[in-house]
Amino acid sequence: MxxxxxxxxxxxxxxLLGGFYAAVALGIAIAFGMLDIPNxxxxxxxxxxxxxxxxxxxxxxxxxxxxxxxxxxxxxxLGVLLYRLYHTCFxxxxxxxxxxxxxxxxxxxxxxVVLVLTAGADYRSVQADYIGVSVNLGSVTLPLRMVVPFVxxxxxxxxLQQFLSRSFTxxxxxxxxxxxxxxxxxxxxxxxxxxxxxxxxxATAAVAGSLLIIIQPVEPSIGRxxxxxxxxxxxxxxxxxxxxxxxxxxxxxxxxxIVSDMWNPSWAPAIAFGFLLPTLAFRSGGLLGRKx
Amino acid sequence: xxxxxxxxxxxxxxxVGWLLGRLVSNEYAFFAGYSVLQYxxxxxAWNILGGYAGYVNFGTAAFFALGAYVSVALNxxxxxxxxxxxxxxxxxxxxxxxxxxxxxxxxxxxxFSIATLALAIVSQAVITNWEFVGGSSGAYVLRPRVGPxxxxxxxxxxxxxxxxxxxxxxxxxxxxxxxxxxxxxxIRDDEAAAEASGVPTLKLxxxxxxASGTLMGMAGAPLPFYVAYLDPPSAFNLAYAVNTIAMPLxxxxxxWIGPVLGAILLTVVQETAMVTISSAANLLxxxxxxxxxxxxxxxxxxxxxxxxxxxxx
Numbered sequence: 001m002x003x004x005x006x007x008x009x010x011x012x013x014x015x016l017l018g019g020f021y022a023a024v025a026l027g028i029a030i031a032f033g034m035l036d037i038p039n040x041x042x043x044x045x046x047x048x049x050x051x052x053x054x055x056x057x058x059x060x061x062x063x064x065x066x067x068x069x070x071x072x073x074x075x076x077x078l079g080v081l082l083y084r085l086y087h088t089c090f091x092x093x094x095x096x097x098x099x100x101x102x103x104x105x106x107x108x109x110x111x112x113v114v115l116v117l118t119a120g121a122d123y124r125s126v127q128a129d130y131i132g133v134s135v136n137l138g139s140v141t142l143p144l145r146m147v148v149p150f151v152x153x154x155x156x157x158x159x160l161q162q163f164l165s166r167s168f169t170x171x172x173x174x175x176x177x178x179x180x181x182x183x184x185x186x187x188x189x190x191x192x193x194x195x196x197x198x199x200x201x202x203a204t205a206a207v208a209g210s211l212l213i214i215i216q217p218v219e220p221s222i223g224r225x226x227x228x229x230x231x232x233x234x235x236x237x238x239x240x241x242x243x244x245x246x247x248x249x250x251x252x253x254x255x256x257x258i259v260s261d262m263w264n265p266s267w268a269p270a271i272a273f274g275f276l277l278p279t280l281a282f283r284s285g286g287l288l289g290r291k292x
Numbered sequence: 293x294x295x296x297x298x299x300x301x302x303x304x305x306x307x308v309g310w311l312l313g314r315l316v317s318n319e320y321a322f323f324a325g326y327s328v329l330q331y332x333x334x335x336x337a338w339n340i341l342g343g344y345a346g347y348v349n350f351g352t353a354a355f356f357a358l359g360a361y362v363s364v365a366l367n368x369x370x371x372x373x374x375x376x377x378x379x380x381x382x383x384x385x386x387x388x389x390x391x392x393x394x395x396x397x398x399x400x401x402x403x404f405s406i407a408t409l410a411l412a413i414v415s416q417a418v419i420t421n422w423e424f425v426g427g428s429s430g431a432y433v434l435r436p437r438v439g440p441x442x443x444x445x446x447x448x449x450x451x452x453x454x455x456x457x458x459x460x461x462x463x464x465x466x467x468x469x470x471x472x473x474x475x476x477x478x479i480r481d482d483e484a485a486a487e488a489s490g491v492p493t494l495k496l497x498x499x500x501x502x503a504s505g506t507l508m509g510m511a512g513a514p515l516p517f518y519v520a521y522l523d524p525p526s527a528f529n530l531a532y533a534v535n536t537i538a539m540p541l542x543x544x545x546x547x548w549i550g551p552v553l554g555a556i557l558l559t560v561v562q563e564t565a566m567v568t569i570s571s572a573a574n575l576l577x578x579x580x581x582x583x584x585x586x587x588x589x590x591x592x593x594x595x596x597x598x599x600x601x602x603x604x605x
Contacts, residue, residue, distance in 0.1 A: 038402045040350075040409070089587040098480075098545075099586045101348045101405050102537055106583035109534050113576040224530070228410035235403070266428070270417035273410040280403050281395040 005139040010261040011254055012140050018253025019150035020215060022246045023208040024226050025233040030201040033240035034177035035194050038101055041108035043223035045202055048111055049209020050218040051119055057126040064126045065152055068210025072203040079202025083195045115220035123217035149211035156207055161242055173197040177240055225269055232272040236279045302458045309454045313447055322450040326518060328559045329453040330511055335539035335551035336460045337507030341500045343545030344473060346480035347401045351408030352536040354415040355385040355505045357527035359512025364425045378513040385509025386502045393501035416528040430523030433516040449514050460507050465548040476500055538582035544594025553593050
């Protein structure tokens with residue numbers, strides 16, 4: 001029988017970890033869940049965001065979270081440009097499925113190699129006052145390097161949720177995911193809205209990247225480990241649903257944390273797949289969401 | 293190309309390869325030749341599902357490494373001859389293809405692709421934790437000094453791969469011109485329309501997935517003898533997945549010759565870049581070539597040649 005306080009600690013750590021996974025999966029929930037763009041390269045942008053944070057933190061001493069927020073601007077523009085390219089080359093030609101997937105896979109790969117060539121294949125980390133500090137609540141230990149990402153991630157999720165449900169642009173983004181033609185009839189260009197939404201999706205990667213490098217040291221190829229997790233969270237959560245995605249991320253985080261603690265950390269990457277495959281096979285609508 | 297001419301060419305190629313092998317005394321030639329042939333086999337295997345049916349498999353590394361590790365395990369237990377290992381590797385990967393396919397092929401192609409991507413990660417975790425085949429520290433495989441046909445063992449591996457590659461290309465060409473191939477092409481162009489016209493889409497997709505997975509497993513089976521030391525990071529190297537997708541896309545999907553052209557071109561480019569620039573740069577070149585071709589020339593080299601000839605097929 002495992003020690004109850006160890007189990008409790010593992011569960012709390014899992015919830016915090018899941019909160020961070022939600023930050024990574026958020027961009028995919030927008031791009032893939034709402035816009036139907038299978039952006040496999042999203043985790044590579046997260047790693048790129050982590051490296052940008054590392055540069056800002058190391059050279060100017062900027063706080064990592066702030067650095068992530070600063071980078072959302074350039075990342076937004078990058079996302080808009082990437083969508084324009086994707087749209088002209090694939091979406092408008094109607095060849096989206098095969099070529100589009102291969103395109104994003106190529107982008108993933110190119111980003112990774114470019115990072116290796118420019119920043120080197122070493123592990124990089126950032127400095128901040130809260131990294132390495134823990135708070136004790138009874139028998140539960142809360143490392144701040146996990147708490148800060150959790151809080152920022154939930155904050156980002158709430159802010160985007162508000163933006164999507166309150167503002168005109170946000171509602172247009174929701175509309176484009178539901179009925180493109182109806183949106184056109186309302187006098188809004190779906191391409192423009194999708195470019196904007198994709199820009200936001202890539203901008204979230206900058207924040208997620210800054211959270212990633214707070215949690216652990218980062219090297220260029222680390223992004224691949226998050227593809228399975230993030231897509232599993234989005235599919236399990238029911239594609240476009242933010243709350244479903246958050247719940248799925250936390251379930252994933254808790255399971256990984258318990259398996260790593262009680263059994264063997266090398267199994268952790270396999271867990272996402274363990275969730276993804278049965279979800280696809282038996283409940284393709286996810287936890288909260290429409291059927292595919 | 294007529295059927296007779298194709299088969300004659302295939303047979304001739306095997307003979308010429310064998311004769312050249314007899315003349316060459318430099319071992320490097322076999323190592324390089326093996327690598328090209330292995331990629332022709334992998335790219336052709338990928339193209340049967342990816343090119344003909346339009347279902348993108350990102351899990352090449354999983355199918356390939358599974359073949360390699362089945363071969364490591366069997367070799368440790370019974371040390372059977374290489375052809376037995378190849379059959380076993382093929383069967384194992386084919387079964388995984390069947391399992392994956394039956395679970396995910398009912399959904400849109402994107403979900404199949406994501407599942408294969410995750411498959412590569414999970415199978416790496418399984419192999420890393422499987423101590424019998426060396427786990428994370430890797431497995432050493434003793435390569436016999438002399439092959440069963442005389443000559444060095446590398447020479448034997450080279451001939452084995454040559455025969456498999458030619459056979460795979462022949463299989464792909466047969467599929468392409470068969471009822472199965474037409475069915476797959478219909479799925480690629482419009483799956484709903486294909487289904488409505490009575491094409492048994494799920495059955496055909498499953499067949500293609502199994503065939504593709506089997507060939508990838510067969511390609512992996514001789515790998516432990518080729519490298520002599522196999523560990524999970526090298527067996528599951530992302531380069532296999534990227535190359536296997538890039539080669540048919542650069543050469544031209546949908547035809548048997550496309551993956552062959554792409555495999556030859558990309559391997560030569562990479563070997564050259566590896567020597568002249570660096571090994572990281574050669575992967576960058578593959579990525580850039582792939583993205584460049586799919587954005588600018590979606591039908592690959594074959595499409596460009598057809599366009600130049602004014603052939604609108």
